[in-house]
Every structure is written in C-alpha cells, then in structure tokens.
C-alpha cells in the first residue's frame with residue numbers, strides 16, 4: 091500500500107518563504123495538499139524541512155565512481171542519497187572516446203531506470219592549459235561530430251557537456267548542444283572575456299565550477315569569470331567545500347549573480363562519504379588527505395569529497411546565506427536547469443516527495459525520496 095504521511099511541526103522552506111510549524115503531506119510518491127485521514131503523523135518540531143538536493147556535477151562517492159560498472163554507479167548514487175541528494179546527474183571524466191561512448195550507454199540505461207537524472211560529460215573537449223585532474227594526452231578539440239557522437243551514445247540522456255569554447259570547433263559545438271537541448275557548460279577553459287561572450291551568445295548557459303580551472307579575473311583581462319558572472323542567461327556552479335573557493339570569492343559570485351543564478355555542486359569523487367586514502371579519478375590516481383583530493387602526479391585538486399548536506403550547512407552557518415537562498419542554490423536552480431521543475435525542487439503539492447530533514451544545527455536527520463525514507467529520522 092502507498093505510504094500516507096503527514097509531517098508536522100517543522101520549519102518548512104517553500105518557494106514563498108519559510109513557514110513555521112508547517113505541514114507537508116505525502117501520498118505514495120508525491121506531495122499532496124492533504125493526506126488521507128488514516129495517514130501517519132510524524133512530529134518534526136525543532137527541525138527544518140527542505141526539498142531534496144539536486145546535484146548536476148558529481149563523479150562518484152562511497153568508494154565508487156560514475157566511470158565504473160552499474161554496481162559502482164548505484165553505490166555512488168546511494169551514498170549521495172544518504173546525504174540528501176535525491177536527484178543527481180552522473181559526470182564522467184576525460185577518457186578514451188570509445189570508453190566514454192560505452193559509459194554513456196550504461197548511464198543512459200540507469201537514467202531510464204530512474205536511478206540518475208542523466209549524464210554530464212566533463213571532458214575530453216577541454217583546454218590542456220586548464221586541464222585540472224583530466225588526462226592531458228586524452229584531451230581533444232571540441233569537433234562537433236565528436237560531440238555529437240557522445241550525446242548520441244547517451245540516447246537522449248545527455249544533460250550537459252563541459253567544454254572549452256575557445257578551442258577549434260568550440261562555438262559550433264556549443265550551438266550543436268543548444269540545438270539538441272543539452273546544456274553547454276563553459277569550463278576547464280583558457281578563454282578570454284570576448285571568447286566567452288561569443289560562447290554564451292551561441293547558447294552556453296552554465297559555468298562549470300566558476301573560478302576553478304579558468305583564468306583569474308584581471309583588470310585588463312576580465313576573462314571568462316567576468317563574462318559568465320555578468321550574463322543573466324548563465325547559471326554558475328560553485329563548489330562550496332571551503333577548499334575550492336575562498337569564502338569571499340563565493341560571496342562575490344553570489345552577490346553578483348544573485349541566488350537565482352547559482353547552483354551548488356559537489357564535483358564529488360569516489361572518496362565522498364568515506365574518507366582519506368588512494369582513489370582513481372578516471373585513469374588518474376588521486377590521494378585524499380584531510381578530505382582534500384589531489385592528483386598523485388602534479389598535485390592538482392581532483393574533485394571534492396563534498397556532499398550536499400555539508401554544502402547546505404556551510405552555506406547557512408559559514409557563508410551566512412539565508413536558508414531560502416541555500417535551498418535555491420541546492421534544489422530550485424539545478425532542478426530548473428535539468429528541466430525538472432514540474433517534478434522536483436520544491437515542497438509543493440504535485441511534486442515528488444523528495445525531502446530532507448535537518449535539525450536546528452542544520453545537520454541531516456532524514457532523507458525521503460519518492461515517498462520512501464532513505465534515512466529515517468530518529469527523533470527523540
């Protein structure tokens with residue numbers, strides 16, 4: 091029988107604002123205006139109730155990656171779900187084209203099964219000058235025919251491709267992606283301000299982890315950061331883990347773009363949800379020490395070990411964002427980017443019953459996905 095639940099007493103974050111002593115009713119997999127009279131009531135007094143988090147850039151967790159087997163993918167998905175991420179796009183890293191094509195097929199199947207929300211290809215169409223933790227010898231120019239090959243391999247489930255639009259074929263590839271309803275994300279780029287403006291005009295709408303893996307902002311060479319921040323058509327990804335960005339840089343981006351144009355991503359790799367040790371990121375070896383992932387060769391930062399519950403807590407306790415703005419950056423905006431706002435991203439009747447219970451200190455206490463507890467709140 092479909093579960094029928096009423097969650098009462100919590101401070102509920104809705105699009106219209108925070109409702110104290112709010113009430114969210116769940117029937118089956120959906121949030122409803124009112125549950126059946128026989129519904130079980132759960133008192134969440136002293137807690138926050140926020141929409142499930144949505145991550146559009148994530149490479150893995152729980153010791154497994156989205157470049158691995160179906161079993162690996164599910165392991166990583168479950169790890170992030172237990173940290174409040176109820177919707178997740180699986181990101182690949184630069185690899186041989188035929189391996190990426192094969193992985194696209196696997197990830198497209200898992201999308202059809204509802205485990206993930208699609209595929210993000212990060213690389214191989216990126217700049218060797220800003221390769222970060224991507225294998226230089228496997229990088230290639232964004233030839234539209236090759237870009238096409240990758241998105242075709244994902245059989246309609248490709249959601250985003252990160253590319254360096256200043257490379258030969260870059261702007262044409264952006265156009266191709268936009269025409270196919272795939273987000274063109276500017277990242278791992280050495281583009282100038284002008285080249286970035288051209289890419290945005292061609293249809294690019296996301297900045298892949300703004301500030302990271304792109305030239306810094308200079309007063310005579312404002313670079314991609316300025317172009318991406320100033321254009322209202324662009325949503326900027328930020329990795330809010332305290333390592334990738336100085337808090338002042340995050341504040342600058344948030345202030346300039348406004349809450350409606352920021353998506354907090356994890357860019358997580360295998361170690362997320364586990365801890366320090368040796369891991370692989372695609373074909374490259376990574377050492378994680380004190381929660382910071384770096385390439386063994388060269389020491390580049392190699393993704394994060396962030397989970398979105400920690401990004402939320404950081405946002406409201408350290409970055410001093412409002413709870414509403416944190417929800418906007420972790421749920422509302424990424425849901426909109428994925429074209430899923432009719433189903434997820436807010437706690438309104440008709441939406442999927444995807445929600446996160448946080449205590450007064452913003453520590454995660456419960457996660458529900460499609461009306462089923464992933465983490466059941468243990469209330470005193």
Ligand SMILES: [Zn+2]
Pocket residue numbers: 147148149181212357393
């Ligand atoms: Zn990444």
